[in-house]
Amino acid sequence: MERDVSVQEVMDREFVGVSESDDLRETAELMLDEAVDSVVVLRGSDPVGVVTERDALETFVRSDGDAPRVQDAMTESVPTVSPETTIAEAADEMSANSTQRVLISEGAEPLGVLSEHDLMTASPFAQTANGPDVPGGERQVAGVSAGRGEAAAEPGGEGRFTDQSLCEACGSLARDLSPFNGQLLCADCRDI
Template sequence: MHVEDVMHDVEIIDENADIKAAADLMAKKQIGSLVVVGRGRVVGIVTERDFLECFARFGKGSKKLKVKDIMSKNVITITPDALLEDAAALMAKHKVKRLPVVKDGLLVGIITASDVIANAKSIGELSLF
């Protein structure tokens, strides 16, 4: 099974958006992350964990921050034609739960650890499930 078979639509936000807008969008869409874009390309990802760390560190001062101030900048991506086991391996290697899916430089979706687990039957060594 390939990434494109289980990936889903991705929500994006501009790196210069304030963090309240990002939090509101995540709450409205009931999602745990947003892919951050700047100048037409993926520049980061912001997750629930980033918000928790931000609030713990800055408290009320966090209101002044932009998404680019709290996002994770080293984004690991994957292509839609990659195998699901490749996605699992990347997530494990880099200790991430989400991979933006990029084709020809364009963001086309996202795959999460939950997506991989839900489709574990199709992954060779995980076929014991």
Template sequence: MQDGTTVRDVMHRAFLGVSESDTLGDAAELMLAEGADCLVVVRGGEPVGCLSPRDALGAILDGADPGETTVDEVMAPPAPTVPADSRIAAAEERLVAEGSSRLVVTRDGEAVGILTERDVLAAGTTHPSAGAEHAVRGSAADVGAAEEAAVDAESADAPTAEATQSICEVCGTLTAELSPSNGQMLCPDCQEV
């Protein structure tokens, strides 16, 4: 990875947004039509919330009328934000610190894109480990090989060091909270399924 790579260089400029006054039914239809796992709720251009399929389904199961309930009644707090001109390494640190799978990219307080943990991995973010650098690029097999190499490099100098994050073997989410289940390491969301 080049040291000068910024969030703007790798973010998704197209993202799905809804307003607080949109109905839950319209938002759910949009998520289904686009195969989205999150809608950014905006007021003007400012991100004020996030709506996931889980939020929508939970509200409907709790008795919310999809045609009458508005997004602001069921949305979650907004995803963490990151300025578009931030370095990728800073965004990676923010993802881990927030325990989030995505960041809303902002410029002058307005949402201009989305950055996911997969975007960060694909950008080849690296952290030197025990003097050795490793890059994560390309396919899931490459990610696994890079993680294995990093663990080997870390264990050479610090055999008791624990990984602070890893990737869910089902959904591919970068998280610090993996737990074993049926022979796989799963994130909290996949454990609930």
């Protein structure tokens, strides 16, 4: 049976938020500085839209010399899913809305963003850990440890996690994740 991976296991918890009235040029500079391809537009703490690199570029090209605002470039309908949504359901949501990302939120509080890239790195169509013909049909999800949340069973492995997975602080792939302050962290992030 295939393991249902939820979006909270693969989403990007770090996102950049801006306001509708922010200057689009400053927002584009922020996107470059933060190395992100999109920003979430917030009204207070409520997400009301998203601006992508393409949205900003199109608005700059079509602007008639005025200083465009974020509201001039944003896409207002942001598909939103809960953290418990499976990646397959999130992919369906993206497809149905012809978008490359969905916002993950619990109630009105945004928790993160899931992009097509995140889905590709966590594809449930990845090969199984021991090859394609493993009895039981369990498949390993790329970038997500099959034993996530379970301590290693070998002696001395208590509190450590097996397989390679993503550090929840820096996002790097690591084999030595350990729980620290409610997150799975690599050795570098635990030392900070």
